[in-house]
Amino acid sequence: ETGVTQSPTHLIKTRGQQVTLRCSSQSGHNTVSWYQQALGQGPQFIFQYYREEENGRGNFPPRFSGLQFPNYSSELNVNALELDDSALYLCASSHRDKPYEQYFGPGTRLTVT
Amino acid sequence: KQEVTQIPAALSVPEGENLVLNCSFTDSAIYNLQWFRQDPGKGLTSLLLIQSSQREQTSGRLNASLDKSSGRSTLYIAASQPGDSATYLCAGITTSGTYKYIFGTGTRLKVLA
Numbered sequence: 001e002t003g004v005t006q007s008p009t010h011l012i013k014t015r016g017q018q019v020t021l022r023c024s025s026q027s028g029h030n031t032v033s034w035y036q037q038a039l040g041q042g043p044q045f046i047f048q049y050y051r052e053e054e055n056g057r058g059n060f061p062p063r064f065s066g067l068q069f070p071n072y073s074s075e076l077n078v079n080a081l082e083l084d085d086s087a088l089y090l091c092a093s094s095h096r097d098k099p100y101e102q103y104f105g106p107g108t109r110l111t112v113t
Numbered sequence: 114k115q116e117v118t119q120i121p122a123a124l125s126v127p128e129g130e131n132l133v134l135n136c137s138f139t140d141s142a143i144y145n146l147q148w149f150r151q152d153p154g155k156g157l158t159s160l161l162l163i164q165s166s167q168r169e170q171t172s173g174r175l176n177a178s179l180d181k182s183s184g185r186s187t188l189y190i191a192a193s194q195p196g197d198s199a200t201y202l203c204a205g206i207t208t209s210g211t212y213k214y215i216f217g218t219g220t221r222l223k224v225l226a
Contacts, residue, residue: 002159033213042117042202042216043157056211090156092214099212100144100165106156 004029004093004105012111013081021076021108025093031055032074033102034066037088049074078110086112115140115207119217126193127225134188134220136203143205144212146179146186151200151219160201161188193224 003026013019025032031050035043045058049068063079072093078085088109092102116139126132136146144165149157161170161177163186169178174191186203200221204214 031212035214035216040218042204042218043214045213045215048211048213050211056213058213088156094212100206100208101162102206102212102214104149104157104159109154 002103002105004091004103006089006091006105006108008108009106010109010111012113015081015083015112017081018077018079019081019110021078021089021091021110022073023075023091023093023105024073025091025103025105026095027072028095029072029093029103030096031094031099032068033092033094034074034076035090035092036060036085037090037107038084039087043088043090046076081112083112086110115143115205115209115215117203117205117215117217119201119203119220121220122218123221123223125223125225128193128195130193130224131189131191132193132222134190134201134203134222136186136188136217138184138186138205138215140184140205140207142207142209143181143215144208145206146177147204147206147214148175148177148186148188149202149204151202153200157202190222193222195224195226198223 033048034046037043047057
């Protein structure tokens with residue numbers, strides 16, 4: 001049990017739609033990262049938020065965006081969904097004193113049809 | 114650019130065997146190295162975290178080692194059991210601008226009863 005929760009567990013969307021995925025982490029975890037895991041692949045870093053601002057980004061287009069809130073929750077938003085966006089989306093949080101130890105949530109399985 | 118490679122991609126062994134999973138990374142400037150287990154359709158379960166100053170970690174039948182100079186880590190599983198069947202992922206934690214995980218593509222392990 002990592003103390004990181006994600007919602008929803010599963011989601012089915014249609015190409016072109018928009019989706020919001022949510023993550024809630026422990027108190028004191030002021031850094032949150034999002035990862036995308038396509039089938040048969042390892043997770044890929046999307047971006048990271050620290051103190052409610054984007055703090056680093058992987059090789060993902062701007063239609064992937066995020067928000068982080070003061071209550072240690074965060075969102076991943078994806079616009080104009082494409083079939084290739086179908087994946088498991090993982091969030092990971094870390095405590096302010098140990099930014100190098102990230103705790104992963106159970107993930108949200110997104111299917112785009 | 115940091116890349117993580119895992120060998121073998123898949124492994125099938127009879128119950129009771131000791132086995133070694135390999136992970137190599139291209140950039141020795143990783144901070145920590147972490148091994149995860151992932152069951153089909155599920156999220157990540159952290160197995161072992163080797164911090165920057167350490168060379169190995171042990172938990173039960175699992176032992177992981179890290180050699181930064183050669184860019185390698187190994188996960189040793191003793192007396193394998195059918196319940197060990199899963200995908201095993203290693204991830205290097207890099208510090209280039211932000212702490213983020215770089216994952217390998219995993220080793221799919223099947224332990225036969």
